[in-house]
Amino acid sequence: MKPDQLRYDLKIIASWIKPGSKVLGLGCGKGDLLLWLKKEKNVMERGIEIEESKVVKCIEKGISILQGDINEEIEDYPDNTFDYAICSQTLQQVYEPSNLIHSMMRVAKMGVVSFPNFAHIKVRMQLALTGRAPVTKELPYSWHDTPNIRVLGLNDFENFSNQVGFKILKRAAINTKNNHRHGKMVNFMPNLFATYGIFLIGKE
Amino acid sequence: MSEYIDQGRTGESVGIVEKQFFTFAEPPDRLKLESGSSIGPLTIAYETCGTLNKDKSNAILVLHALSGDSHMAGYYDPNDSKPGWWDIMVGPGKGIDTDKYFVICSNIIGSCAGSTGPASINPETKKEYGTDLPLITIGDMVETQKALIDYLEVKSLLSVIGGSVGGMQALEWSVRYPDMVRSTIPLATTTRHSALAIAFNEVARQAIMADPNWNDGHYYSDKKPDMGLAIARMIGHITYLSDESMRKKFGRKLQNRSALSFEFGAEFQVESYLQYQGKKFIERFDANSFLYITKAADYFDLARQYGSGSLVKAFLNCKSKFLIVSYTSDWLYPTYQSKEMVKAMKKNNLDVSFCEIDAQWGHDAFLLPSDRLDNLIKGFLRSIPYET
Numbered sequence: 001m002k003p004d005q006l007r008y009d010l011k012i013i014a015s016w017i018k019p020g021s022k023v024l025g026l027g028c029g030k031g032d033l034l035l036w037l038k039k040e041k042n043v044m045e046r047g048i049e050i051e052e053s054k055v056v057k058c059i060e061k062g063i064s065i066l067q068g069d070i071n072e073e074i075e076d077y078p079d080n081t082f083d084y085a086i087c088s089q090t091l092q093q094v095y096e097p098s099n100l101i102h103s104m105m106r107v108a109k110m111g112v113v114s115f116p117n118f119a120h121i122k123v124r125m126q127l128a129l130t131g132r133a134p135v136t137k138e139l140p141y142s143w144h145d146t147p148n149i150r151v152l153g154l155n156d157f158e159n160f161s162n163q164v165g166f167k168i169l170k171r172a173a174i175n176t177k178n179n180h181r182h183g184k185m186v187n188f189m190p191n192l193f194a195t196y197g198i199f200l201i202g203k204e
Numbered sequence: 205m206s207e208y209i210d211q212g213r214t215g216e217s218v219g220i221v222e223k224q225f226f227t228f229a230e231p232p233d234r235l236k237l238e239s240g241s242s243i244g245p246l247t248i249a250y251e252t253c254g255t256l257n258k259d260k261s262n263a264i265l266v267l268h269a270l271s272g273d274s275h276m277a278g279y280y281d282p283n284d285s286k287p288g289w290w291d292i293m294v295g296p297g298k299g300i301d302t303d304k305y306f307v308i309c310s311n312i313i314g315s316c317a318g319s320t321g322p323a324s325i326n327p328e329t330k331k332e333y334g335t336d337l338p339l340i341t342i343g344d345m346v347e348t349q350k351a352l353i354d355y356l357e358v359k360s361l362l363s364v365i366g367g368s369v370g371g372m373q374a375l376e377w378s379v380r381y382p383d384m385v386r387s388t389i390p391l392a393t394t395t396r397h398s399a400l401a402i403a404f405n406e407v408a409r410q411a412i413m414a415d416p417n418w419n420d421g422h423y424y425s426d427k428k429p430d431m432g433l434a435i436a437r438m439i440g441h442i443t444y445l446s447d448e449s450m451r452k453k454f455g456r457k458l459q460n461r462s463a464l465s466f467e468f469g470a471e472f473q474v475e476s477y478l479q480y481q482g483k484k485f486i487e488r489f490d491a492n493s494f495l496y497i498t499k500a501a502d503y504f505d506l507a508r509q510y511g512s513g514s515l516v517k518a519f520l521n522c523k524s525k526f527l528i529v530s531y532t533s534d535w536l537y538p539t540y541q542s543k544e545m546v547k548a549m550k551k552n553n554l555d556v557s558f559c560e561i562d563a564q565w566g567h568d569a570f571l572l573p574s575d576r577l578d579n580l581i582k583g584f585l586r587s588i589p590y591e592t
Contacts, residue, residue, distance in 0.1 A: 052560065052561065059559060
């Protein structure tokens, strides 16, 4: 896969990963990011994904992956096995996010967390104007069938870092378009105008 | 498991193959067995498909299960009604692609399809070994396979692949010869039998040993314990299926009748199926071999043998990459047993992939045609470098 075929948010994550490092992808889906990192940055990749069909896609690509629940599977790795644990667009679906972050910080030196921004202006306007639970391109489910049980805004994550005890080393607030292939950084009032937040986190 | 599942001639076949033989541990040599006994000479029946490349780096060893043999793919004769037991997986362009790999499969010792087993002639007595053959372990099977691989002058195996008891051999290979195994694919298997699995094996063995014809295993010049072996096979078949697959396949349907006949014949379809499987099996399998191989499977315990009880320790020196596959409806070797090995491998920082395939066919699922398994194995093998 060429870098320009990678989703915009994944491109940003990829740019943060040092070549030759060890990377754990939590909820890594069909493995686009891990495959790119393996090929272009020579990383040693490991993935965890719960859906059988996606696991099969990863193995077909030659990615090392375990089928299972990220909260359970992450437990067996010895401390500091990885340089990075990446949790891309999955945190909002995790029942106990603080436990997962603790585990990430245990098995890896650094973590990458990204999620759709629930404080985006469209979300706010929908709730304010229609009085109904917001449904957006980034969070496309209705209240009753959404897997996204832990919706949060960028500022929430900043607060969360103080409570849980990790350091934010880098942050990127972005807006994506064209099926997420392209996008741009949002520097002006990111908590209001960014559709996604990406954070590089480290131990305190 | 039930090899020789009827399968169509889909896809290209490797064509005509030939059973070959390799004999070693000839006097004065003998092979020392794990039990402390020794045996010699030993003959191994084997077959190969594909071509060994110049630096001998494309060899794959396929390991058969309880009732299998060296005939993994292709036909002995153009008029054969069925190809080898894994013809759906091994062949040109198939999951294990014989255009790319040199694929070897040998009959396990203790079996009855060409390799030394209880039905072989003991050179000392000039009679069949019967139960005078020492007990054989999975480790012993691997030891004889190692002798064959050395004889074929292959230094490193690109992969060792097997399901069920074949998966145990694959795991044993990865631990016993860590420098020779670049990748391992254990399918629907375990690092040790559960009490449930041992229990079924024991009932099956008792059925054979209770057959009046068994005669302590020395029956070769007389009537064979066919009834005992047939019952043993029927028990096996129950464990290879699942509640769901039996419900879908048979339910409570009656065989060749519309009403209950109030007699003890095979009335339900499931009864008739099991009896048929039993009958078919006695034509091609030796009862003593069934005893030896099930015992070897029951004894198999990687943690005990290599890790003083710790599975994590057992994989300590392992270098292989792994692809582990389990099936949702396999109640003989349920997924939790595969997960145990995954866990131990992770703790050793081994490169392991794991997939649980959703299938209703129970333990037997790994032998049924499945694009999913084909693609998994194909993709995984592609990621194993040729260079040694």
